[in-house]
Amino acid sequence: xxxxxxxxxxxxxxxxxxxxxxxxxxxxxxxxxxxxxxxxxxxxxxxxxxxxxxxxxxxxxxxxxxxxxxxxxxxxxxxxxxxxxxxxxxxxxxxxxxxxxxxxxxxxxxxxxxxxxxxxxxxxxxxxxxxxxxxxxxxxxxxxxxxxxxxxxxxxxxxxxxxxxxxxxxxxxxxxxxxxxxxxxxxxxxxxxxxxxxxxxxxxxxxxxxxxxxxxxxxxxxxxxxxxxxxxxxxxxxxxxxxxxxxxxxxxxxxxxxxxxxxxxxxxxxxxxxxxxxxxxxxxxxxxxxxxxxxxxxxxxxxxxxxxxxxxxxxxxxxxxxxxxxxxxxxxxxxxxxxxxxxxxxxxxxxxxxxxxxxxxxxxxxxxxxxxxxxxxxxxxxxx
Amino acid sequence: xxxxxxxxxxxxxxxxxxxxxxxxxxxxxxxxxxxxxxxxxxxxxxxxxxxxxxxxxxxxxxxxxxxxxxxxxxxxxxxxxxxxxxxxxxxxxxxxxxxxxxxxxxxxxxxxxxxxxxxxxxxxxxxxxxxxxxxxxxxxxxxxxxxxxxxxxxxxxxxxxxxxxxxxxxxxxxxxxxxxxxxxxxxxxxxxxxxxxxxxxxxxxxxxxxxxxxxxxxxxxxxxxxxxxxxxxxxxxxxxxxxxxxxxxxxxxxxxxxxxxxxxxxxxxxxxxxxxxxxxxxxxxxxxxxxxxxxxxxxxxxxxxxxxxxxxxxxxxxxxxxxxxxxxxxxxxxxxxxxxxxxxxxxxxxxxxxxxxxxxxxxxxxxxxxxxxxxxxxxxxxxxxxxxxxxxxxxxxxxxxxxxxxxxxxxxxxxxxxxxxxxxxxxxxxxxxxxxxxxxxxxxxxxxxxxxxxxxxxxxxxxxxxxxxxxxxxxxxxxxxxxxxxxxxxxxxxxxxxxxxxxxxxxxxxxxxxxxxxxxxxxxxxxxxxxxxxxxxxxxxxxxxxxxxxxxxxxxxxxxxxxxxxxxxxxxxxxxxxxxxxxxxxxxxxxxxxxx
Numbered sequence: 001x002x003x004x005x006x007x008x009x010x011x012x013x014x015x016x017x018x019x020x021x022x023x024x025x026x027x028x029x030x031x032x033x034x035x036x037x038x039x040x041x042x043x044x045x046x047x048x049x050x051x052x053x054x055x056x057x058x059x060x061x062x063x064x065x066x067x068x069x070x071x072x073x074x075x076x077x078x079x080x081x082x083x084x085x086x087x088x089x090x091x092x093x094x095x096x097x098x099x100x101x102x103x104x105x106x107x108x109x110x111x112x113x114x115x116x117x118x119x120x121x122x123x124x125x126x127x128x129x130x131x132x133x134x135x136x137x138x139x140x141x142x143x144x145x146x147x148x149x150x151x152x153x154x155x156x157x158x159x160x161x162x163x164x165x166x167x168x169x170x171x172x173x174x175x176x177x178x179x180x181x182x183x184x185x186x187x188x189x190x191x192x193x194x195x196x197x198x199x200x201x202x203x204x205x206x207x208x209x210x211x212x213x214x215x216x217x218x219x220x221x222x223x224x225x226x227x228x229x230x231x232x233x234x235x236x237x238x239x240x241x242x243x244x245x246x247x248x249x250x251x252x253x254x255x256x257x258x259x260x261x262x263x264x265x266x267x268x269x270x271x272x273x274x275x276x277x278x279x280x281x282x283x284x285x286x287x288x289x290x291x292x293x294x295x296x297x298x299x300x301x302x303x304x305x306x307x308x309x310x311x312x313x314x315x316x317x318x319x320x321x322x323x324x325x326x327x328x329x330x331x332x333x334x335x336x337x338x339x340x341x342x343x344x345x346x347x348x349x350x351x352x353x354x355x356x357x358x359x360x361x362x363x364x365x366x367x368x369x370x371x372x373x374x375x376x377x378x379x380x381x382x383x384x
Numbered sequence: 385x386x387x388x389x390x391x392x393x394x395x396x397x398x399x400x401x402x403x404x405x406x407x408x409x410x411x412x413x414x415x416x417x418x419x420x421x422x423x424x425x426x427x428x429x430x431x432x433x434x435x436x437x438x439x440x441x442x443x444x445x446x447x448x449x450x451x452x453x454x455x456x457x458x459x460x461x462x463x464x465x466x467x468x469x470x471x472x473x474x475x476x477x478x479x480x481x482x483x484x485x486x487x488x489x490x491x492x493x494x495x496x497x498x499x500x501x502x503x504x505x506x507x508x509x510x511x512x513x514x515x516x517x518x519x520x521x522x523x524x525x526x527x528x529x530x531x532x533x534x535x536x537x538x539x540x541x542x543x544x545x546x547x548x549x550x551x552x553x554x555x556x557x558x559x560x561x562x563x564x565x566x567x568x569x570x571x572x573x574x575x576x577x578x579x580x581x582x583x584x585x586x587x588x589x590x591x592x593x594x595x596x597x598x599x600x601x602x603x604x605x606x607x608x609x610x611x612x613x614x615x616x617x618x619x620x621x622x623x624x625x626x627x628x629x630x631x632x633x634x635x636x637x638x639x640x641x642x643x644x645x646x647x648x649x650x651x652x653x654x655x656x657x658x659x660x661x662x663x664x665x666x667x668x669x670x671x672x673x674x675x676x677x678x679x680x681x682x683x684x685x686x687x688x689x690x691x692x693x694x695x696x697x698x699x700x701x702x703x704x705x706x707x708x709x710x711x712x713x714x715x716x717x718x719x720x721x722x723x724x725x726x727x728x729x730x731x732x733x734x735x736x737x738x739x740x741x742x743x744x745x746x747x748x749x750x751x752x753x754x755x756x757x758x759x760x761x762x763x764x765x766x767x768x769x770x771x772x773x774x775x776x777x778x779x780x781x782x783x784x785x786x787x788x789x790x791x792x793x794x795x796x797x798x799x800x801x802x803x804x805x806x807x808x809x810x811x812x813x814x815x816x817x818x819x820x821x822x823x824x825x826x827x828x829x830x831x832x833x834x835x836x837x838x839x840x841x842x843x844x845x846x847x848x849x850x851x852x853x854x855x856x857x858x859x860x861x862x863x864x865x866x867x868x869x870x871x872x873x874x875x876x877x878x879x880x881x882x883x884x885x886x887x888x889x890x891x892x893x894x895x896x897x898x899x900x901x902x903x904x905x906x907x908x909x910x911x912x913x914x915x916x917x918x919x920x921x922x923x924x925x926x927x928x929x930x931x932x933x934x935x936x937x938x939x940x941x942x943x944x945x946x947x948x949x950x951x952x953x954x955x956x957x958x959x960x961x962x963x964x965x966x967x968x969x970x971x972x973x974x975x976x977x978x979x980x
Contacts, residue, residue, distance in 0.1 A: 102578075104577075104583045105581075107581065129580050130580035130581050134581050177580065181581070
């Protein structure tokens with residue numbers, strides 16, 4: 001896709017930014033702002049769209065707000081953008097409260113789900129719009145637009161009307177418009193959800209690389225957990241107006257704090273089990289099917305029952321029983337290419353989802369087949 | 385089904401061909417087209433024929449333009465129409481924005497304040513202004529009580545009241561046209577402008593205004609075209625110096641001697657109207673008349689159009705740059721909230737202008753005074769009693785109901801079948817046919833009345849109930865066609881296919897799928913066609929007789945003769961009728977707006 005060329009173009013433009021004659025676009029402008037949200041509340045009647053959310057975003061961080069629809073992620077983004085005002089709490093950008101700053105004076109870039117390209121302007125006029133609004137002189141604006149179009153590989157489309165372009169191209173124009181001013185913060189509201197899967201994946205990588213080169217703080221909203229895992233430095237998982245967990249993608253995936261995060265991010269088996277014994281940090285547990293396994297514990301848990309997360313790809317499958325295994329019966333088996341997705345039932349009737357790599361010597365299991373599964377202490381995560 | 389018939393009738397292709405042709409939905413257009421050809425096109429052609437039947441074809445026209453009275457009146461009509469359209473645009477745009485920006489119950493109330501007057505008869509709304517501005521009206525009383533005037537003065541019968549009255553009558557049309565173009569815009573466009581650093585005023589100037597320019601153009605031209613043919617409002621609110629062109633036609637129609645010359649007057653008015661519409665249609669597409677989208681056939685040329693559009697618009701944009709930026713910098717110094725306040729103030733003013741007269745009239749209908757005065761000295765139902773016990777009023781009321789019901793029946797039967805024909809058939813020239821079906825809206829009613837008068841004389845229909853109902857159906861038909869073709873376009877054809885696949889015959893598909901889907905539209909169309917006839921005055925002036933008096937005709941007579949609170953009673957009843965209709969049609973209006 002010509003990524004290296006795009007990167008090179010970006011770097012050369014960075015040099016131009018530093019030597020820009022307008023003085024508006026000095027080097028420090030190319031670095032992101034910190035954003036701090038403190039106890040933000042937004043109500044619609046009695047419904048709390050955003051319910052006392054606090055979050056600290058580092059300068060230059062790529063942070064994703066992930067949640068199902070109605071979780072308050074878009075409302076939070078709109079609050080940061082200034083389209084809506086807080087009922088209580090505050091939002092600080094670089095330590096300064098912004099609630100009295102109208103949207104157009106916040107100096108952010110924004111990409112919308114519906115692209116929101118001005119249909120009465122050409123591609124280059126659309127991209128030039130933020131510069132014109134900032135009062136950048138025409139010659140500088142033209143140069144900056146040309147650079148940005150080159151970064152987004154849109155140069156040959158400059159004179160087109162947005163309506164003559166494909167969805168993917170339109171979204172790249174929208175991104176170009178959002179970054180042309182080298183804003184310190186770029187907001188993205190589900191920018192990829194209107195695109196088909198292949199295009200979505202290629203633009204995901206493009207946005208990721210763009211973030212590396214422009215260094216802006218990016219606040220990205222999505223309901224697609226795969227997108228969040230691929231792109232973010234950190235993910236904030238929202239549910240019912242609250243942040244339920246915030247952390248690096250790996251931590252969110254491996255160590256979710258509760259059932260909601262565990263089931264919303266990635267596929268999961270949530271197994272109810274009884275704690276038989278605790279020795280050091282290792283728990284010995286038994287589930288309803290009578291399968292006894294060990295798990296690494298957190299300090300807080302020692303006796304009683306707990307929910308254990310076992311990711312489907314961490315389950316070892318075999319046709320023969322061994323010392324550690326428990327039998328399951330297959331209820332469905334789907335061949336997904338490099339992976340087999342097997343749904344099975346444990347002895348107590350509990351369903352179990354298994355993902356394993358396809359292997360030459362293993363035939364596709366049939367419904368009713370018996371398999372033997374096992375997992376080790378490192379493969380499970382005990383939820384509170 | 386078709387393939388089965390081919391198997392059976394393979395030896396009789398000609399008959400099969402005939403059967404298939406008889407099933408062509410295009411045939412459904414025929415009744416409406418035949419109706420319009422006889423009662424609408426034929427009389428207009430006849431009108432034109434008579435107007436050129438002088439010694440030379442141009443002799444009548446030469447007389448029209450040679451007499452200063454008519455020439456001056458023509459110029460005056462143009463001036464008034466342009467002013468009214470300009471005023472409507474100036475005040476209508478902020479009002480449309482106000483509807484768009486308000487939420488919840490406020491939006492419903494504001495929209496109702498605009499839509500309600502739109503459906504109340506022009507005659508009644510003009511009468512309300514006469515009450516409001518009369519010597520004993522609230523405006524005079526207010527001015528006297530706060531000491532601006534020492535005694536009540538004559539506020540009526542001057543150019544100002546004509547402009548005010550016409551603007552008030554036509555404002556809803558403007559607001560609704562602009563609103564539909566504002567509401568169609570993606571809301572995130574304004575947000576994108578704000579996020580790109582454009583202040584509210586810059587966002588308005590560079591994004592909202594250019595994108596709603598076609599809507600503004602359509603609104604301006606619709607109002608202008610309607611104003612050119614205006615007759616009722618200038619007659620009632622104007623003085624001797626405010627004669628509009630359409631008024632000359634009705635005055636001349638009373639003197640039988642001016643055959644030919646009279647028709648020439650009508651043709652002049654018609655020509656101007658059609659010329660304006662043709663020029664407007666060239667730039668905006670003729671869809672602006674009925675506020676709809678393009679019909680399907682225009683698709684292939686879309687890309688060329690876009691390319692041209694961008695070229696034209698970037699020229700417009702550079703013009704905007706040249707003049708707009710200095711202005712914008714100037715406005716940029718104002719506090720950001722002043723745009724919002726301008727919208728609220730102007731919108732509020734418009735709502736007051738539209739609603740206050742109606743409220744005043746409704747209050748006066750309960751007055752105990754024997755003459756028009758506001759506030760009433762006391763309240764009573766005496767005028768209601770008088771209305772319901774007066775046999776003349778009651779007869780007129782029943783006549784109006786019967787005529788309106790018949791007229792709505794004609795319009796709905798012809799219009800529904802025409803809408804099916806236009807949406808479902810694949811004939812060429814759909815746009816032209818739609819234009820013909822909808823064109824009665826734009827022909828000045830005075831011209832239509834004049835042309836129908838000779839047709840009715842020839843077939844001895846003057847004073848016949850059926851004739852009058854049919855004449856009213858000319859204007860009802862476009863309403864039905866527009867509403868129903870929008871509903872039909874909103875019907876998901878996949879639902880019909882699904883029904884057919886699962887074994888429903890085409891008639892069953894229509895009964896079980898199509899009809900329920902367009903039912904709300906059908907109900908709304910019936911109501912509006914009924915209301916159109918119930919309110920109609922101008923055609924009725926030409927076509928009724930002493931025995932056939934409708935309610936608007938009685939009102940017209942009384943308004944010119946003496947202003948008394950009985951008229952306020954009739955007005956109040958009409959307002960209640962419209963409110964009831966709107967409440968019934970509310971779900972429909974919501975869906976049909978989404979469909980168009």
